[in-house]
Amino acid sequence: MMSTFMGSPRGRLPGVAVAAIALIAAACGGSATSSPASSATGSAPASASAPASAGSPSGSAETAYSGPPATLEYSIWGDPAEIKNQQAIVDDFTKANPTIKVNVTVSDWEPYWDKLQTGLAGGAAPDVFAMDGPLGPDYQTRDALLDLTPYIQGENYDLGQLDANAVKDFTTADGAQFGLPRDLNVIALYYNKKMFDAAGIAYPDETWDWAKLVDVGKKLTKDTNGDGTPDQWGVYTETTDMENAWASFVWQAGGDILSADGTKSALDTDQAAQGIQFLQDLIWKDKVVPDPAIFAETGDAFEQGKAAMEINGSWLVATHEAAGLDFGIAPLPKGPASQATSVNPTGAVVYKGTKSPEAAWALVKYLASPVAQEKIMALKASVPVNKQILSTTYASAFDGAQVFADALSYGHLKPSFKGYNDFNTTLQTELDENVFNTPSKTAKEAIAAVNPQLNQILTENQ
């Protein structure tokens, strides 16, 4: 949909509102970098980042921060609910570490990256900032992030306490750790209990497969006023990013996005095509998922009570509750090859040029700690990454939480590599235009058309 722009799976504001804020930020950011000053100040981060290891890491993971007083800028993206959540967690952190002051700044998805890039180029990036798993390598390989390995080793910090997949997104090939995961985005099947009850259909469960989804989807797609357009859709999902649905379908069909070594697109296989084709068929053949244009302006049809099921992420639990829906959560239906879903961590990373690396590390560490993770869980914002919380209190946090926790065992990590944005934009434009919004090509034809470009992008970014 419109609001999920350039790989953001978290479209919650109307597209125009997001674009509006982005435009303002783009205008500000643009003027900052289009001036000749940017090339002069570009050298700033290099000099500022030199004393990264000045303070020697000290104490065990449990000891509080004992360094000099520090003020940290912590930047995140998100909607008003997420701002409140992160602020609450940060407030606890500063209470426990009174010598550290933290200013939380929040942007929408789009302007967040504009501001971050101009800030990094100008040597004025926030000390700690949120990082989307797939985009991490674009920043890490460009020397923008502080290597946290010395702190982890110095304190014997146990990475094993965090979900392994989530940690992996912030680990380089040679084992250096650039940031810690903060929370997880997991895809599952939401269902509207009232609509299922009204139709006398049993709720979705772990036995479901693709055929069952289509079958029930058809039964729950209803044109009540007889105008030729359904007023209730069987399934709602978003097509503009691989994360919301189609990447999971590709994995369920036995395919993958990238080759194992990450150097080539793996989409040109029958399995990958089958996964993408399934989403096209849901929209245009089985007609159980609405034409993406219909809800492009108004957003989530499930949230509006216009769809019986939704394939989407864990970040929607609180939103759906706020909308007053009586809903349940089930695993994604199994595909022809296996059970699979998409897992994508958000992490906290440290700017290489930070003046307070130790305080920044303390904050990053705190965000992944059981105390902070418990809070994330209570706010239902996302799935926690801390195993202690995942295995104890999380399962009973709300109806369906267990589904997300279980999904981590069969979840696939959303691809994360240098050049991700370029790759994703090129791929999605082709899929949106020719596969999902108008079925002018089959998935296989579209992949054949775009695959050489995708491989070209991967080669350029090796």
Add this chain to the structure above:
Amino acid sequence: MTDTARRPSFGSGWIGLRFSRIRGGKPRGPRAGEEKWGWLFISPAVAGLILLSAAPILATFAISLTHWDLLTAPDPAGLDNYAKLVNDPRFLTAFRNTAFYTIVSVPLGMAISLGLALALNQAIAGISWIRTMYFLPIVTSTIAIGLVWSWIYSPSSGLLNQFLGVFGLPPQRWVADPFWAMPAIIGMSVWQGLPANTIIFLAGLQAIPSGYYDAASVDGAGPWARLRYVTLPLLTPSIFFTGLLSLIGSVQVFDQVFVLANPGKPTSATITLVYFIYEAGFRNFKMGYASAASWILFLIVAVLTFIYFRSQNRWVHYQ
């Protein structure tokens, strides 16, 4: 016509224009003392122009000869970025879309503005209220306009589809449709750009001395003949001016598309050149590539403006 003959050629054109106004158009060369004071008085503007326009433009050219990701040191690339651009399907799409936008929106916008200005140039009761109403878009931000127009174009419940439905026409998906996306954006842009052009046309109309019309009437010219042989020729300076601004603005179209359509999503029909530059630089870490695209855009604007300026001898009439 006499004014154009003395107008400096494009390039130093803007500064030269100011001088010719300072001198009041008297046909003699500047005295040395006056020239110095002239430069002194315009020095703030010139300094701003050099620092904020000329220097970045040149810096952009230097960047366009490198591979630069904004965060690490640039690598020299020669003309590699330019060579890649002309083969990049996304760039060519952006080029085509921008050309389509310009070719349709500039003449359309000017024709409607001119008609509106003629209609508003009437001595009827309450005309100032009516004019104010038509000028409202000029004080409205593109963001607000985009929000309202996205409701108009909404495929499910939009005003436009409901209007079509009244006549039994099928609903369209507008900005989500590869065919309709750009026309839909042009529709909004033309509406948004009307007041600016209309004001200039109105001012031009009111500057035409009524004596010309009286003389034309005496010679037997009807309303159509007066429009064709008095109004339009005397309005050509205004038409030239609005045409120039519209042309440059159209080639650089960005915000209307960005707000209304989210370029590239769902259809590549809405990717424009400036959006392509933004995307390459700020999304894909390719500042050198983006700079090269900027320079191609700059050359397109420069060439179009040059041709347009040269054409004025043939059709612009100054009183």
